[in-house]
Amino acid sequence: MNLEELHKIEVIADKPYPVFLGVPIEDLGEYLHAQLKDVEHILIITHQVVAELYAERLKKGLLDYRVNLLTVPAGESEKSLERLSQLTTAALRCGADRKTLVIALGGGVIGDLAGFFASVFMRGLRFIQVPTTLLAQVDSSIGGKVAVNHPAGKNILGAFHPPLAVWTDFKTLESLPWAEVENGLAESIKHAMSANPDLFEFFEKQEQSIKQRDPLIWSEMVTRSSSVKIGIVSEDEREQGIRALLNLGHSFGHALETEMNYRGVTHGQGVSIGLVAASYLAKIKGLMTSEEVSRVEQLLTNFGLPTKIARKGLDPKILLQHMQTDKKNQGGRKILILPKGIGQAVISKECTDPEILNAWEQVI
Structure with a gap:
């Protein structure tokens, strides 16, 4: 894979990052090896259904890393402080530390939840967005806004925590209902x-x-x-x-x-x-x-x-x-x-x- 030939658009920000378009999900590992030299541990946060479809494809490129897969139930209601606490407990059991890289594999709910987790765990972890739904690919994975909900309203608790990159594989859209x-x-x-x-x-x-x-x-x-x-x-x-x-x-x-x-x-x-x-x-x-x-x-x-x-x-x-x-x-x-x-x-x-x-x- 030639990284220079990949179709990408740069987000101009305090910390600029690329949005890659139409790239195979299996090739993310090669990109990480080229860009990040200090990562040993990766946490993939996703839904069970998405994991069954794409986790093995993603892991093919991550063989040199220690990888843990954390799944959460589907649904907007999972963007909660309770789920955030449960993710924190699970991450600690996996030995996550400040050098751990988080990969958000899924749609808008996963991107928001995993991104917010990455923004607050040990005062901030790096993360990559791998959006698998149309909504996430065109909108929620881009821009660095991450959040969880509160009974008073949606996305009340949140942060600006831009990803290192957005890795968009159009083939993940083929399975979408x-x-x-x-x-x-x-x-x-x-x-x-x-x-x-x-x-x-x-x-x-x-x-x-x-x-x-x-x-x-x-x-x-x-x-x-x-x-x-x-x-x-x-x-x-x-x-x-x-x-x-x-x-x-x-x-x-x-x-x-x-x-x-x-x-x-x-x-x-x-x-x-x-x-x-x-x-x-x-x-x-x-x-x-x-x-x-x-x-x-x-x-x-x-x-x-x-x-x-x-x-x-x-x-x-x-x-x-x-x-x-x-x-x-x-x-x-x-x-x-x-x-x-x-x-x-x-x-x-x-x-x-x-x-x-x-x-x-x-x-x-």
Whole structure:
């Protein structure tokens, strides 16, 4: 393997790191040998199902290291302090020390949990993201944000802890159930809505090819979508400005996930409904036309993503309360990201509670 010939995009940050695209998972070991001379012990953190699919392939390149595999149950609810404590106990039993390298093998939940573990264990370990889902490849593995949840809200406890590298093997997407694909599509469409109108048109034109899992179209989709995230993170690593635009749909989506205790709605479904709610709110604020809102709803519907949540007893006022804990808020004011047409987003500090409630009522 010639490291120089690998397709990669550099994230410009305090500590720059590469995002490798379309690389075999077996070749990660060769990269580690070339880049890190002081690593002897590796902790792979993953889910059991992912381990059965990819752990042996990953380990093929790690034969010269002492490797321990730690598995956690699947589900957003596993991003908890209780699970973090259990991982810490397991890591100590494996003899982990400050030179241990953590590899996050899996989707967004694993990336967040393993990354946050790496950020706090013995005051910080180095780690590598090996994203195996579409959501993780286009979004959550890039940018260095790691976190666990709290009963008060999603990702309340977190850190900026960038990986040494993101190692993306497109072949891991072949085993994804369509429900997992939808999670990634929601984030990719969010990227298009917030920063790239051409990408939005790509999704409209390539709907059938994407549904048929055309390998060339999928590699283009991942590359173009992740490039949006990389570009914005490189401009604003610590989310002091434009990076907040990538939270489009998330204030609504996270509130929904929190209220439903991360059951009955996936992250992608929450984001999808959030994108529609944010679009209705943008229409109220004069930022979008009815035709543009319909275009957003149609694209999400075409990919099987929900534009409404059908659940008895779901109270918009309770959802509004959950939005009080959003990390973007300042001085008691709700700060929301709203689309401005298709392909641009803005930070809004002027949304009133009645306007937000109206947007919730459009999607419940």
